[in-house]
Amino acid sequence: xxxxxxxxxxxxxxxxxxxxxxxxxxxxxxxxxxxxxxxxxxxxxxxxxxxxxxxxxxxxxxxxxxxxxxxxxxxxxxxxxxxxxxxxxxxxxxxxxxxxxxxxxxxxxxxxxxxxxxxxxxxxxxxxx
Amino acid sequence: xxxxxxxxxxxxxxxxxxxxxxxxxxxxxxxxxxxxxxxxxxxxxxxxxxxxxxxxxxxxxxxxxxxxxxxxxxxxxxxxxxxxxxxxxxxxxxxxxxxxxxxxxxxxxxxxxxxxxxxxxxxxxxxxxxxxxxxxxxxxxxxxxxxxxxxxxxxxxxxxxxxxxxxxxxxxxxxxxxxxxxxxxxxxxxxxxxxxxxxxxxxxxxxxxxxxxxxxxxxxxxxxxxxxxxxxxxxxxxxxxxxxxxxxxxxxxxxxxxxxxxxxxxxxxxxxxxxxxxxxxxxxxxxxxxxxxxxxxxxxxxxxxxxxxxxxxxxxxxxxxxxxxxxxxxxxxxxxxxxxxxxxxxxxxxxxxxxxxxxxxxxxxxxxxxxxxxxxxxxxxxxxxxxxxxxxxxxxxxxxxxxxxxxxxxxxxxxxxxxxxxxxxxxxxxxxxxxxxxxxxxxxxxxxxxxxxxxxxxxxxxxxxxxxxxxxxxxxxxxxxxxxxxxxxxxxxxxxxxxxxxxxxxxxxxxxxxxxxxx
Numbered sequence: 001x002x003x004x005x006x007x008x009x010x011x012x013x014x015x016x017x018x019x020x021x022x023x024x025x026x027x028x029x030x031x032x033x034x035x036x037x038x039x040x041x042x043x044x045x046x047x048x049x050x051x052x053x054x055x056x057x058x059x060x061x062x063x064x065x066x067x068x069x070x071x072x073x074x075x076x077x078x079x080x081x082x083x084x085x086x087x088x089x090x091x092x093x094x095x096x097x098x099x100x101x102x103x104x105x106x107x108x109x110x111x112x113x114x115x116x117x118x119x120x121x122x123x124x125x126x127x128x129x
Numbered sequence: 130x131x132x133x134x135x136x137x138x139x140x141x142x143x144x145x146x147x148x149x150x151x152x153x154x155x156x157x158x159x160x161x162x163x164x165x166x167x168x169x170x171x172x173x174x175x176x177x178x179x180x181x182x183x184x185x186x187x188x189x190x191x192x193x194x195x196x197x198x199x200x201x202x203x204x205x206x207x208x209x210x211x212x213x214x215x216x217x218x219x220x221x222x223x224x225x226x227x228x229x230x231x232x233x234x235x236x237x238x239x240x241x242x243x244x245x246x247x248x249x250x251x252x253x254x255x256x257x258x259x260x261x262x263x264x265x266x267x268x269x270x271x272x273x274x275x276x277x278x279x280x281x282x283x284x285x286x287x288x289x290x291x292x293x294x295x296x297x298x299x300x301x302x303x304x305x306x307x308x309x310x311x312x313x314x315x316x317x318x319x320x321x322x323x324x325x326x327x328x329x330x331x332x333x334x335x336x337x338x339x340x341x342x343x344x345x346x347x348x349x350x351x352x353x354x355x356x357x358x359x360x361x362x363x364x365x366x367x368x369x370x371x372x373x374x375x376x377x378x379x380x381x382x383x384x385x386x387x388x389x390x391x392x393x394x395x396x397x398x399x400x401x402x403x404x405x406x407x408x409x410x411x412x413x414x415x416x417x418x419x420x421x422x423x424x425x426x427x428x429x430x431x432x433x434x435x436x437x438x439x440x441x442x443x444x445x446x447x448x449x450x451x452x453x454x455x456x457x458x459x460x461x462x463x464x465x466x467x468x469x470x471x472x473x474x475x476x477x478x479x480x481x482x483x484x485x486x487x488x489x490x491x492x493x494x495x496x497x498x499x500x501x502x503x504x505x506x507x508x509x510x511x512x513x514x515x516x517x518x519x520x521x522x523x524x525x526x527x528x529x530x531x532x533x534x535x536x537x538x539x540x541x542x543x544x545x546x547x548x549x550x551x552x553x554x555x556x557x558x559x560x561x562x563x564x565x566x567x568x569x570x571x572x573x574x575x576x577x578x579x580x581x582x583x584x585x586x587x588x589x590x591x592x593x594x595x596x597x598x599x600x601x602x603x604x605x606x607x608x609x610x611x612x613x614x615x616x617x618x619x620x621x622x623x624x625x626x627x628x629x630x631x632x633x634x635x636x637x638x639x640x641x642x643x644x645x646x647x648x
Contacts, residue, residue, distance in 0.1 A: 029170075042173070047167060047172070
């Protein structure tokens, strides 16, 4: 079985004390980080590998149209597909009064997967994954 | 174990720091992270640490390298390539007691003619701005901290006023104020109706005198050519009694016996007249009078800020000068400085001296010839006199330093075809002009030219090829010539006139002398 890797259990901040996570949860964290990292951030720290990412919190705090949500879905799908552990992926974005929820469904090296990323619309805070 | 100097001044790049420091350290600590895919947390932290490590290494290497003169003066490049030459002024002052020579303004005399019946003025520093055809602008005043310039342009008359360059010299930024005399000048400040500005060159410069006699030496008549003349008093007396000699363009002195005046000096149409000016004896032995023909409206030649390389040479030259003896009373006694020390002293004597060359005379015992030049051309007579007085005042027991300035030799380039990226052609032309101007003016620290230099074909090719945007250059087609002719695809060794001292001057535009092809 392919190893999905072990890394620090972190999405928006480092845990204290340090905790590790493995397998599908690790991949879920990695995909979530691709949706919460400004483009070019890894260039700034000198990582030579290309890394596509968006920060969906930049969509928040303003009026989102249907076209904006379509754009968000498209960009999110594109960046998540760059992870080598993802074979196919489609992202849906739903906006309620105070909550933006992204749902990613696809397949990877260990079969199909689904994860949900809800973000509070007013504060841009990740509520749970 | 303490770090070696090589280790301190070597800076690894981030990739090497990652692979040689960070990863081995993590492996040594047996971290359990296995996800090293880009975007991983530990991977990101590792790259942040390696980036911080590179910053720290750079700080250490900078501080360590700057302590060594060879690095901070630019004589040797640091192993990691970091540039610590910005430390040169600090090291020069702290370790050698030498101040860096700062950039200066070019100052010239401008004739302001008023054709109206209304006088204009008084005008103080900054009260008028003029522009030359080159685009260079000059501002009324001398630029000195205590500038007290105040002029009134009288009605239906003219006045001569000092104007200083808008900015201090900075060749790298294209700020060179070597405008010729006799050009068409326009007024930028337009509120002076009837006033025009000109900068005529007199037939002769003013005469600069070194020594204590009050007799005068005056050139007259209509001269031909460009020359530097020195008149030396050999035995004291009044005119008709004092014996004197002349030196043309730095050549050996030739006696004029006790003549009161001579005409057609050197076949150049120059009359030289001695007058007592109320003195008796009017002329003292050893006094020297300097003048040029033609003169210039420039009174002070501006210069760039001293390069780290030049500053370092002056600093290192102070060491030979420390080896002086004391007399029985414990006072330092000047003895014969080394050649390096003479050159360093000449550079100290005047900020307008940027090139100095000392040579013992091949025929006359004890004579040391000191050739001095300013940025972009020979030194003004007043500068030659200043340096001569500076050295003469040291009353060296055995040496006879004789200061002169080389003759300007016009150098030309031609023949080459430059292939350049189309969008970069304008900037490439400007950059190549600056590089060539710096080289011929002796300001290129990698290829410093002095008096009687060899102008190297390979250097000109290298400078052209190194210009941003240039992707092709016909090396073998480049020719070097002088005075508008004698072109050859080879090095050019000065002097052209044997047994003289010459320096190269170049005022062409590569846009016109080379063929430019977009690539």
